[in-house]
Amino acid sequence: MKPIAELAYCTNVHPGDTLARTKAMLDQHAVRVRSLACPNGTLGLGLWLSAQSATELLHETDGLARFRGWLEERHLAVRTINGFPFGNFHDSVVKTRVYKPNWADPARSLYTLDLAKILAALVEAGTPTASISTLPLGWRSDFSNEGCGASAGLAASQLEWIAMKLAELEDASGVRITVDLEPEPGCVLDRAEHVVALFDQCFNSDETRTHLGVCHDVCHSAVMFEEQDETLALYAQNAIRVGKIQVSSALSCHGAPREIAELAQFAEGRYLHQTCVLEGNGQTRFFEDLDPALEAMLDGFWRTHFHVPVHLETIGHLGTTSREIAFACTAASHIDPPCFEIETYAWTVLPPHLRESDLAAGIAKEIAWTRAALVAAGYEVDG
Template sequence: MRLRHPDGSTIHLAYCTNVHPAEDLPGIHRQLSGIAARVRTLLGAERLGVGLWLPRQAAGELLARGDELAALRERLASLGLEVVTLNGFPYRGFHDEVVKYRVYQPDWADAERLRYTLGLAEILAALLPDDVTEGTISTLPLAWRTAWTQDKATAVMANLDALAQGLRALTHRTGKVIRVGFEPEPGCVIEVTPQATALLSEVDHDYLGLCLDACHMAVGFEKPGAGAGTGLPIVKLQASCALEAPPGAQRALAAFDEPRFLHQTRSATGYVDDLGEALAGGLPADESWRVHFHVPLHADPPPPLTTSAPYLRDLLDTLLGGPGPLTRHIEVETYTWNVLPGASPDLAAGIAAELDWMRGRLTSLGMKEQ
């Protein structure tokens, strides 16, 4: 969906398709024709933004065959869908039975991460609507923290330089500007936005910046305005909510301790890599916990649990409630529907409800749907 900011800017709102377990092109086409098309119908939207997740296999097929890329563009147009942003964080296997730490591989010290991301940029430049000249890609915050060395840091910076050069060359070739946003996440080399300032201060800010994930920021107990004070461009906002438990009520989180995804958990004084560790005594029970479990934007979990939806509202106010937007691409990223306890089997209805919640929040800030 597109909304007009009071300053005249176009704000693009999409949902991220990493919620769908598709690794190849036939699967991508099925998810677009099925779920995404139905979401658009439920919303009554003339066009629906989709933040495509293209795993390595699907991306390779698109790059190898120009006819497949043209066919995808035509399919999107015929379904009333448009793509201005890609999620380039998961590389493949995002819906394997166990993902956990594997989602951070390959990291930005690996040349394969560079090749994959530049390939995504080529694809996105070809998929952008004719009246859009700027696209965005979100990616991981360099690497998981435990194997970080000086040699790895040197390799990362060389790859980021090559990434910026490749994106600049793509602009010269196509007239399209594709920017990449690094997404701070608990447990990674860049956990919170101040670390992004320190580690990304020397990169090319014309093409490289931040992707702010509201769930990650809430789990990190960051202030909503933290991302706006880094000096780095905010390439994209991922609209997401974390799971919260008040002091003494953490056993209610046990239903969310599932084996597929990593659920980093933090309190005011502690941090563990996964929810199971916290439940086993890794965090103090007399403090509130915030869990990296993306829960629906529009609905509360069973009490006594809550979500960080108030944090997301404050972040939207900060980024979009001023005289001009601090980012123009918003991607709703609740990828956990398939592991969410008690979730409705109607995935399209759930996604549509989230997008409708977001649409209402944005219009309350003075924006008008185009």
């Protein structure tokens, strides 16, 4: 029997700092994506709600029931929630602000609990479990073991608290919501071994691990030069559940002058584009953003955190890590099937000549490509 893959596209590609704007963007874009990608079916969403939008939804009279009905009328179904960006993810400058508040701040756990209540109410009837992806504690330089900055211990305590609240929510709703930490370059947890160490040190009980897991972002893992199969196997060997795989792709090149000239077009002011360069001696150099990497001009194999359309294997003279997605899909077929969420939030900051004039059409191409990749990996696709 083939494993079933739930497929969704993440709506953090659309602005949505308020609930009204979120609904307007879904009406404008998601409805058209559905008409192109699955005109006779239901489109799976990886819903993003800012903290303000989540608060508005929970405080509306019958807000959850009415929003669920609103989605059903449009043949849209929430499969998962992206709980990483707290504030306005489409502000003119986001950069490291996306990691605030971090998990040492109670505001992060309260926001996440709001999202859990929303997700439990929005998933389709009979859904046994659903995932909320979240930041991997926070940006590394904001944390310290010397008492300055945020405390990893406090962050772990907040996560234990949320796990307890999720157990209570499961008892009340019948839906198991998991909060899944998403390793990202430059964060406290940016490699699989960091996640394993945190779980070994802080989350040893079965009760906690029932509601805490990992979200594996293919782009992030590729930027860190991890092997997809080894990474997912490491989680399985250490009894860490993968609740979600984010289908995403990074830029890559070999550092030739014409490649670097093209790569420089992707340096932009809104998002952070962490870059790793694998040098000839086997050492990896990490840069917090693309600009300092371009200034250093190191020889080696470059990978840059810029979520490019997943179906593109090349962009001009640049490569992408699109092929890593197939490796991740195949490796994931050997574990409990996670949700697969296409997360190309950077469509609107691509160099102008690469932007789709019809965003919905571009997203629909990604969905079709990802469906084919999942089928090739042996899945039956739902969504």
